[in-house]
Amino acid sequence: MILVFGSLNIDLVAQVPVIPGPGRTVLAPSYQTHFGGKGANQAVAAARIAGPGHVRMAGRVGRDGFGDSAIENLRENGIDTALVIRADEPTGCAFITVDQAGENAITVASGANLAASAGDLPAELFRSDTVLMLQMEVPFAQALEVARRTNSASGTVIWNLAPVPEKMTRETVTELLAETDYLLVNEHEAIDAAAAIGLALSDFESAAADLAKAGDLTCIVTAGAQGALAVAADGSRLRAPAPRITPMDTTGAGDSFAGAFATVIHEKVPLQIALQVGCDAAAQKCLKPGAQAGMPLRAAISSLA
Numbered sequence: 001m002i003l004v005f006g007s008l009n010i011d012l013v014a015q016v017p018v019i020p021g022p023g024r025t026v027l028a029p030s031y032q033t034h035f036g037g038k039g040a041n042q043a044v045a046a047a048r049i050a051g052p053g054h055v056r057m058a059g060r061v062g063r064d065g066f067g068d069s070a071i072e073n074l075r076e077n078g079i080d081t082a083l084v085i086r087a088d089e090p091t092g093c094a095f096i097t098v099d100q101a102g103e104n105a106i107t108v109a110s111g112a113n114l115a116a117s118a119g120d121l122p123a124e125l126f127r128s129d130t131v132l133m134l135q136m137e138v139p140f141a142q143a144l145e146v147a148r149r150t151n152s153a154s155g156t157v158i159w160n161l162a163p164v165p166e167k168m169t170r171e172t173v174t175e176l177l178a179e180t181d182y183l184l185v186n187e188h189e190a191i192d193a194a195a196a197i198g199l200a201l202s203d204f205e206s207a208a209a210d211l212a213k214a215g216d217l218t219c220i221v222t223a224g225a226q227g228a229l230a231v232a233a234d235g236s237r238l239r240a241p242a243p244r245i246t247p248m249d250t251t252g253a254g255d256s257f258a259g260a261f262a263t264v265i266h267e268k269v270p271l272q273i274a275l276q277v278g279c280d281a282a283a284q285k286c287l288k289p290g291a292q293a294g295m296p297l298r299a300a301i302s303s304l305a
Contacts, residue, residue: 001130002046002266005058005121005146006039007113007137008074008084009092010066011291013251016097019105028097034290035073036094037113038135038162041252044077044292045259045281046133049301050266052078058121058146059084059138060112066091067112073292085120087112092137102247102286108163113138118145130155131266133258136163140172147179156265160184160258161193168196177215182265184220184258185211209235220275222257222282228275240275243283252291257282260301276303 014028035044039059047055057079061067063086070091074081092111098104116138132150134143134157147157159180165172173196177183185193187204194200194207197214201207204221208231212219221229227242247253260281264274280301288294298304 001125001127002050002055002133002262003058003125003130004039004043004046004055004133005116005118005138005143006042006133006135007037007092007110007116008040008057008059008061008070009037009094009108009113010034010070011036011094011096011251013096013098013290016099019097019099019103032290034293035070036252036291037070037092038137038160038255040070040074041255041291041295042133042135042160042259042262043074043079045256045295046263047077047079048295049260049263049277049281049298049304051298053080054263054266056080056082056125057084058116060087060089060115062087062089062091062112064091066093083120087115089115096251098249098251102250104249104251106251108137110137116142118142118149121146121149126150126153126155128154131262132157133262134159136161136165140165144175144179151179156181158182158184158258158262158265160254161189162186162254164189164192168192170197173197177211177217180215180217182218182220182261183211183215184222184261186222186224186254190219190221205229205231218271220261222254222278228257228279230271230275238272238275240272240279242279245283245286247286249289249294250286252295253282253285255291256285256295259295264304273303277301
């Protein structure tokens, strides 16, 4: 089973000529509403590769129309939503601007995501065949407790260190590394995490190597057009190239990688193939708008053919 404990949002997306800086306003002709939240994104990405009935989502939404829609969308993607609990806070919402090059800027109002609780998850979920996916959009203490329970049952923990907390402490990173089997980061997140534990590094490969060694884990770095890198605790490395594409919208690309990667790790494929599947899924997502709407089905992933 693939278990995702994380955030669920509604995304409001505007296409703009340029992403505005401080004090600047730009006009967009309209906006679109999409389903989002890094947790829900990764659950959908996993379910589209794994198929119905293999992914469970745990988290919180509000008692509002956005919450109704978010739950129904997960169900339509074949995801078990029994552990998506209603909270008094409003459903989380993200405000996204996408420029002409497909790059994005995102502001997230967390809402009900801040009420997500490890106590919502029954003990029978935690087994040796459980692959847990975590991110950083719900309270860290709750995510850490879910990771500990998974480890106690000899399950597998995949932790996507995104978004990086504004104030990421040495204690936070140390605790996270101790409970993680696969740490997923991009180039900047790798360097930021290494800096938080006192490693002043300027390149992501060195940062990934030191994080892997510090946590006795495998660190996976997604590096956009450079593809993906895996560094094991002993320093050994694997690489996978990124398909050459012209991106339309990069929103959710990292989540597509994470969900696809978790699915094939659950299927016990070799790590080299898992890296390539993640890269292929991320590239396919970039060819379509929206975080979840553009996530590919298994048939679209050439490395799984």
